Amino acid sequence: HNDANGAGQPKKHRINGAGPSTPQGSKAKAIAEQRQQLPIAKGRDALIEEIRKNDVTILLGETGSGKTTQVPQYILESGLAKNGMIAVTQPRKVAATSLAARVATEQNVPLGSLVGYAVRFDEKSSPETRIKYLTDGMIVRELMSDPLLSNYSVVIVDEAHERTLRTDLLIANLKKIQKARNNPSDPKGKGKAGLTNPLKIVIMSATLDAEKFSRFYHNAKILYVKGRQHPVKIYHCAESQLDYTDAAMRTFFQIHTDQPPGDVLIFLPGQEDIESLQKSIDLYAKQLPADKLEVLTCTMFAAQEHSQNNKAFLPTPPKTRKCILATNIAETSITIPGIKYVIDTGKCKEKQYLARVSGGGFDTLLTRDITKSSAMQRAGRAGREGKGVCFRLYTEDAFNGMALSAEPEILRCSLTASILNLKTLGQNLEELDLMDKPDSDSIASALKTLWLLGALDNHQKLTPDGRQMALFPLEPQYACAVVASKGYGCTSEVLDIVSVLSASSKLFIDISEQRDAVAEARRKFRHSYGDHLTVLNAVRAYREIAASENKHARREWCRKHFLNERTFLEARDIREQLVVTCNRVGIDATVSAKEDEDSIIKSIGHGLAGNSAFLQPDGSYKQTMGQTIVKVHPGSSLCDKKVPAIIYDELMYTNQIYARGVSSIPKSFFLSLSAFKQRKA
Ligand code: ADP
Ligand code: MG
Numbered sequence: 001h002n003d004a005n006g007a008g009q010p011k012k013h014r015i016n017g018a019g020p021s022t023p024q025g026s027k028a029k030a031i032a033e034q035r036q037q038l039p040i041a042k043g044r045d046a047l048i049e050e051i052r053k054n055d056v057t058i059l060l061g062e063t064g065s066g067k068t069t070q071v072p073q074y075i076l077e078s079g080l081a082k083n084g085m086i087a088v089t090q091p092r093k094v095a096a097t098s099l100a101a102r103v104a105t106e107q108n109v110p111l112g113s114l115v116g117y118a119v120r121f122d123e124k125s126s127p128e129t130r131i132k133y134l135t136d137g138m139i140v141r142e143l144m145s146d147p148l149l150s151n152y153s154v155v156i157v158d159e160a161h162e163r164t165l166r167t168d169l170l171i172a173n174l175k176k177i178q179k180a181r182n183n184p185s186d187p188k189g190k191g192k193a194g195l196t197n198p199l200k201i202v203i204m205s206a207t208l209d210a211e212k213f214s215r216f217y218h219n220a221k222i223l224y225v226k227g228r229q230h231p232v233k234i235y236h237c238a239e240s241q242l243d244y245t246d247a248a249m250r251t252f253f254q255i256h257t258d259q260p261p262g263d264v265l266i267f268l269p270g271q272e273d274i275e276s277l278q279k280s281i282d283l284y285a286k287q288l289p290a291d292k293l294e295v296l297t298c299t300m301f302a303a304q305e306h307s308q309n310n311k312a313f314l315p316t317p318p319k320t321r322k323c324i325l326a327t328n329i330a331e332t333s334i335t336i337p338g339i340k341y342v343i344d345t346g347k348c349k350e351k352q353y354l355a356r357v358s359g360g361g362f363d364t365l366l367t368r369d370i371t372k373s374s375a376m377q378r379a380g381r382a383g384r385e386g387k388g389v390c391f392r393l394y395t396e397d398a399f400n401g402m403a404l405s406a407e408p409e410i411l412r413c414s415l416t417a418s419i420l421n422l423k424t425l426g427q428n429l430e431e432l433d434l435m436d437k438p439d440s441d442s443i444a445s446a447l448k449t450l451w452l453l454g455a456l457d458n459h460q461k462l463t464p465d466g467r468q469m470a471l472f473p474l475e476p477q478y479a480c481a482v483v484a485s486k487g488y489g490c491t492s493e494v495l496d497i498v499s500v501l502s503a504s505s506k507l508f509i510d511i512s513e514q515r516d517a518v519a520e521a522r523r524k525f526r527h528s529y530g531d532h533l534t535v536l537n538a539v540r541a542y543r544e545i546a547a548s549e550n551k552h553a554r555r556e557w558c559r560k561h562f563l564n565e566r567t568f569l570e571a572r573d574i575r576e577q578l579v580v581t582c583n584r585v586g587i588d589a590t591v592s593a594k595e596d597e598d599s600i601i602k603s604i605g606h607g608l609a610g611n612s613a614f615l616q617p618d619g620s621y622k623q624t625m626g627q628t629i630v631k632v633h634p635g636s637s638l639c640d641k642k643v644p645a646i647i648y649d650e651l652m653y654t655n656q657i658y659a660r661g662v663s664s665i666p667k668s669f670f671l672s673l674s675a676f677k678q679r680k681a
Pocket of ligand 2: 334
């Protein structure tokens with residue numbers, strides 16, 4: 001076949017190019033057919049016409065109808081994005097990377113060429129890239145270097161109904177940017193920036209709350225894609241369940257023994273539940289009589305790597321029932337074909353800012369009840385290809401008592417990182433035209449934290465240090481520690497520590513059945529100063545092993561020491577990115593303090609000054625910035641040792657308030673901090 005490609009878009013049209021006789025060709029043909037059959041395909045021309053006519057389009061459609069994968073391709077193929085890239089934003093990293101991979105396959109191009117992605121600490125794109133999937137956090141970050149998003153001619157805000165903090169900030173900024181770019185008389189628009197490409201905005205959402213978006217964008221037009229939804233029979237429990245993983249397991253095996261073939265999707269709140277339930281199901285399935293269908297379990301959650309998540313999409317082998325255990329990532333972002341049964345635990349994990357804690361609140365991840373709209377989405381996953389069944393592990397009364405939809409994150413999360421980002425854009429959160437405005441308490445608390453970190457001065461103006469902190473793709477606390485490490489000459493060690501703390505899964509694995517073995521293994525890395533230097537010891541030990549041993553020996557070493565190798569590998573990538581940022585802002589990342597542990601802990605202490613507590617005469621720890629008594633988490637290396645002052649990574653609320661990631665720090669350190677001096681004054 002000759003290259004029949006038009007100019008400008010290399011290696012693209014091969015879907016039709018390769019002959020059907022080759023295996024690759026037939027695969028491409030199958031994919032093309034699959035695309036044709038998606039519900040959205042029929043509306044393609046009308047959709048393109050609307051996007052062409054309007055600055056803002058709001059598109060609603062059922063999960064699985066083809067919005068996320070098809071709309072960007074339609075826009076590309078119709079030539080609507082001639083003067084820039086098409087951005088597709090996602091609240092979750094896994095969704096961004098796996099959808100990009102899927103669309104690259106559909107276009108029959110390698111990932112990172114025509115179709116790419118950008119998520120925190122990981123990017124696959126090139127100058128050829130025309131469709132870019134990114135997290136909402138990444139595009140908000142891009143505003144810092146490109147305030148008008150001039151590289152993009154279309155921005156598709158996907159999963160807008162989730163109302164994450166970053167999506168809300170993006171939606172507000174897009175309104176501003178569009179005004180500037182599409183209105184030539186605006187001083188910040190064409191004239192000044194010299195931009196000739198207007199901006200199109202497409203808002204996509206799975207649920208029926210589009211009016212609010214429409215109103216926000218001057219009554220933008222709302223379009224609907226009808227999905228292919230078959231009836232789903234819903235069963236509720238007669239009584240509430242105490243242990244939802246156990247109930248999920250019993251329900252799964254009931255389906256497996258009583259119901260016709262068809263795959264099962266179980267919704268669980270988080271990774272730990274998923275992994276423990278998978279173990280139980282696998283163990284139990286081995287004991288089934290041989291005449292039954294085999295059970296194949298797959299898992300899907302944010303911290304899991306792409307190739308592992310993608311296993312859920314592979315066709316189910318014959319004589320097998322696939323059982324997918326997933327977080328709410330499978331609720332709308334990712335659609336898995338073949339599901340006939342859904343088991344809904346009714347739980348999810350949600351970030352919640354506990355602002356009511358005196359002396360400044362904190363973010364914590366709580367397992368909580370889902371909303372009605374989530375419950376309906378979850379049930380809907382069973383009816384994509386035929387009639388389905390959903391088993392809710394909660395009562396009908398519980399369902400009726402659920403909130404209709406989740407509260408926007410901006411009303412319930414810490415605003416520290418966002419306010420720092422906005423400050424670099426010269427924006428104040430209070431003044432931004434937002435869909436929902438956060439309350440003044442949480443703004444005040446974030447401003448106070450940033451002031452403590454030295455990112456803002458007494459007049460709430462960004463300091464030079466603050467500007468540097470904002471450039472690091474880190475929580476402001478850790479960015480502050482890296483910036484502080486320059487003065488202490490220990491940047492290399494601080495990078496080792498914060499890159500592990502910024503990875504998506506924990507380094508130390510706790511297995512309750514093997515508590516003694518775990519404690520024994522951990523003792524090897526234990527540092528008397530506490531958890532931060534314990535992490536450093538583990539990183540150093542792994543680095544030594546990695547230098548001399550092969551992959552299998554490394555993995556075995558990690559297993560033996562109850563360390564998560566995935567975290568080490570992710571941390572290594574994160575560290576590389578942080579080194580790039582260090583170079584940019586003039587911090588020498590190679591400077592090492594070697595054994596000078598005081599310097600290392602003080603650098604971390606600058607970041608965590610607000611997360612500190614002093615020992616009281618009665619043996620408890622009281623926050624320095626508030627009145628709350630915190631307990632050292634039992635998993636900490638400092639849990640059975642009293643020291644005069646501690647810093648900690650986070651507070652966790654269960655039945656008590658626990659500090660996690662705890663280190664001892666000299667009390668005198670706090671006297672040297674100007675913020676503390678000013679507070680005392
Ligand atoms: P929507 O955004 O409307 O929920 P998507 O565009 O995400 O829909 O998905 C459309 C269809 O593409 C899904 O029904 C699913 O079957 C298919 N699909 C998406 N990702 C993959 C993948 N990685 N492998 C196989 N099929 C996929
Ligand atoms: Mg989608």
